[in-house]
Amino acid sequence: MTLTEPRAGAEQRVTLAPARLPLNAASTMAPLGPSEGVRIEALHAFYGSFRALRDVTLQVRPRSVTAFIGPSGCGKTTLLRALNRMHERVSGARIEGTVELDGVDIYGPAINPVRVRRVIGMVFQKPNPFPAMSIYDNVVAGLRLTGTRDRRVLDEVVERSLTRAALWSEVKDKLRQPGTSLSGGQQQRLCIARTIAVEPEVILMDEPCSALDPRATLRIEELITELREAFTIVIVTHNMQQAARVSDETAFFTMGDDRAGYLVEMAPTTTLFTNPTQPLTEDYVSGRFG
Numbered sequence: 001m002t003l004t005e006p007r008a009g010a011e012q013r014v015t016l017a018p019a020r021l022p023l024n025a026a027s028t029m030a031p032l033g034p035s036e037g038v039r040i041e042a043l044h045a046f047y048g049s050f051r052a053l054r055d056v057t058l059q060v061r062p063r064s065v066t067a068f069i070g071p072s073g074c075g076k077t078t079l080l081r082a083l084n085r086m087h088e089r090v091s092g093a094r095i096e097g098t099v100e101l102d103g104v105d106i107y108g109p110a111i112n113p114v115r116v117r118r119v120i121g122m123v124f125q126k127p128n129p130f131p132a133m134s135i136y137d138n139v140v141a142g143l144r145l146t147g148t149r150d151r152r153v154l155d156e157v158v159e160r161s162l163t164r165a166a167l168w169s170e171v172k173d174k175l176r177q178p179g180t181s182l183s184g185g186q187q188q189r190l191c192i193a194r195t196i197a198v199e200p201e202v203i204l205m206d207e208p209c210s211a212l213d214p215r216a217t218l219r220i221e222e223l224i225t226e227l228r229e230a231f232t233i234v235i236v237t238h239n240m241q242q243a244a245r246v247s248d249e250t251a252f253f254t255m256g257d258d259r260a261g262y263l264v265e266m267a268p269t270t271t272l273f274t275n276p277t278q279p280l281t282e283d284y285v286s287g288r289f290g
């Protein structure tokens with residue numbers, strides 16, 4: 001199934017290429033092939049005439065966690081949003097360059113951006129359950145949009161998604177209550193459940209814990225560690241310990257005099273934090289800058 005074809009069944013995983021790496025691919029850190037995971041090449045992002053990102057080239061390994069770190073305003077959110085074609089929804093915003101998922105150009109002429117956003121889902125900084133919807137309806141909102149009405153299928157997806165999001169036991173007896181009645185940490189797990197309900201391949205998380213207390217943060221971090229077995233995860237975080245705890249690889253960005261963000265270096269997380277090659281990275285991770 002490709003991004004250009006109509007969806008055959010909502011419960012079916014929408015992939016761009018059938019071949020997936022074995023579960024242990026991330027831990028081996030073997031060199032990546034040209035079509036594996038998310039490949040970003042010579043990406044520039046603009047808001048009108050302002051260049052927010054300059055010449056970003058990097059590859060996100062499938063079924064692993066990649067952290068994007070860097071000072072405020074260096075373009076981390078912009079980059080995430082360019083990865084699932086949300087950036088272009090801002091009036092006057094555009095990109096140059098290439099973004100591929102499993103070797104397929106997500107900006108290709110035949111690609112449907114709506115489908116891209118299902119295959120490459122996003123979790124936002126502030127938990128944002130749909131306010132007028134119950135917990136149940138929040139989880140299946142995406143499936144309903146694509147026409148899934150079968151109650152049995154929806155029930156299964158709700159239980160499976162909430163279980164994978166480590167929320168099922170806390171909400172199984174109150175699925176009809178509003179999503180907004182949950183605590184902040186629970187709401188964020190509900191948003192993760194909503195994202196995984198449509199079986200994406202990639203999950204983009206933009207500072208998913210910044211509105212949460214330490215306990216809820218830990219819960220989400222544990223969840224990320226579990227989800228990496230099944231999904232490719234990119235997380236933006238200002239919390240260096242968090243990047244160190246949850247990610248396999250880390251990309252450090254900063255910005256130039258023209259405020260355009262650029263990639264300084266990307267490496268296995270331990271290497272980036274303990275033995276970076278660039279002085280700018282060293283300054284940032286040691287807290288001397290940013």
Ligand SMILES: Nc1ncnc2c1ncn2[C@@H]1O[C@H](COP(=O)(O)OP(=O)(O)OP(=O)(O)O)[C@@H](O)[C@H]1O
Binds near residue numbers: 052073074075079259
């Ligand atoms: N909608 C927009 N219109 C115009 N400029 C924007 C818009 N959104 C972001 N920018 C600019 O693009 C640059 C990158 O912003 P972005 O939000 O991607 O940074 P960030 O690294 O995510 O920062 P933070 O860590 O504070 O979230 C900034 O200079 C910002 O002012």
Ligand SMILES: [Mg+2]
Binds near residue numbers: 077
């Ligand atoms: Mg941001």
